[in-house]
Amino acid sequence: DAKTTQPTSMDCAExxxxxxxxxxxxxxxxxxxxxxxxIHSQGPQYIIHGLKNxxxxxMASLIITEDRKSSTLILxxxxxxxxxxxxxxxxxxxxxxxxxxxxxxxxxxx
Amino acid sequence: xxxxxQNPRHLVRRRGQEARLRCSPxxxxxxxxxxxxLPEEGLxxxxxxxxxNIIDESGMPKERFSAEFPKEGxxxxxxxxxxxxxxxxxxxxxxPASTNEKLFFxxxxxxxxx
Numbered sequence: 001d002a003k004t005t006q007p008t009s010m011d012c013a014e015x016x017x018x019x020x021x022x023x024x025x026x027x028x029x030x031x032x033x034x035x036x037x038x039i040h041s042q043g044p045q046y047i048i049h050g051l052k053n054x055x056x057x058x059m060a061s062l063i064i065t066e067d068r069k070s071s072t073l074i075l076x077x078x079x080x081x082x083x084x085x086x087x088x089x090x091x092x093x094x095x096x097x098x099x100x101x102x103x104x105x106x107x108x109x110x
Numbered sequence: 111x112x113x114x115x116q117n118p119r120h121l122v123r124r125r126g127q128e129a130r131l132r133c134s135p136x137x138x139x140x141x142x143x144x145x146x147x148l149p150e151e152g153l154x155x156x157x158x159x160x161x162x163n164i165i166d167e168s169g170m171p172k173e174r175f176s177a178e179f180p181k182e183g184x185x186x187x188x189x190x191x192x193x194x195x196x197x198x199x200x201x202x203x204x205x206p207a208s209t210n211e212k213l214f215f216x217x218x219x220x221x222x223x224x
Contacts, residue, residue, distance in 0.1 A: 034211070036213075041218075042218075043114070043201050043215030043216050043217050043218050044153065044201070044203075044213075044215045045215070046211070046212045046213060046214070087152065093211075096141065096143050096155075096158045096166070096203075096205070096213070097143070097155040097158060097166055097168065097169065098153075098155060098213070099155070100145075100152035100153040100154070101152050102151070102152050103152060
């Protein structure tokens with residue numbers, strides 16, 4: 001079973017920031033938070049990951065709370081092409097066996 | 111700079127037939143992972159292979175399913191005597207090392223069992 005809890009769905013207006021929350025209250029000290037997304041009928045795409053510090057890359061920002069029990073993925077300027085299912089995953093550094101839950105279906109609307 | 115290539119994109123089999131799914135990892139990647147996605151479900155890990163070795167097959171059904179990643183050629187996921195419940199999207203991912211970071215996924219093979 002997934003170790004994370006995410007809302008089933010969210011809407012976001014095009015051009016606005018999309019903030020996707022994730023709860024992972026049972027995360028252990030050596031586990032990372034990974035975010036992937038899956039656009040309809042395609043394979044998942046890596047977005048970002050972090051351990052305890054906030055992270056930013058060209059796609060998104062990841063904000064992890066100080067107690068590490070929750071995090072938020074931020075897409076700063078959502079576009080229609082960001083419509084996808086977003087998966088928040090907790091796991092070790094080098095396992096390869098990611099546990100995908102049901103994710104959050106983000107719909108970006110014009 | 112081709113990504114992870116999976117073929118066929120769609121595969122139709124009748125119950126009892128064999129299904130072979132192929133995955134060519136990205137150039138330079140020697141680690142391959144197979145996942146299965148049932149309709150309206152998240153992806154489920156099946157197996158992790160390095161060249162000529164199965165590293166973790168904890169998600170693989172005990173019967174009818176097998177995987178290989180030979181020294182030369184693509185990784186193969188083989189399903190014998192398929193049943194309707196095997197109908198799913200099968201995704202392959204690759205990485206240059208054992209990692210959860212930046213797994214590169216292919217576009218998947220949609221298996222339909224009639």
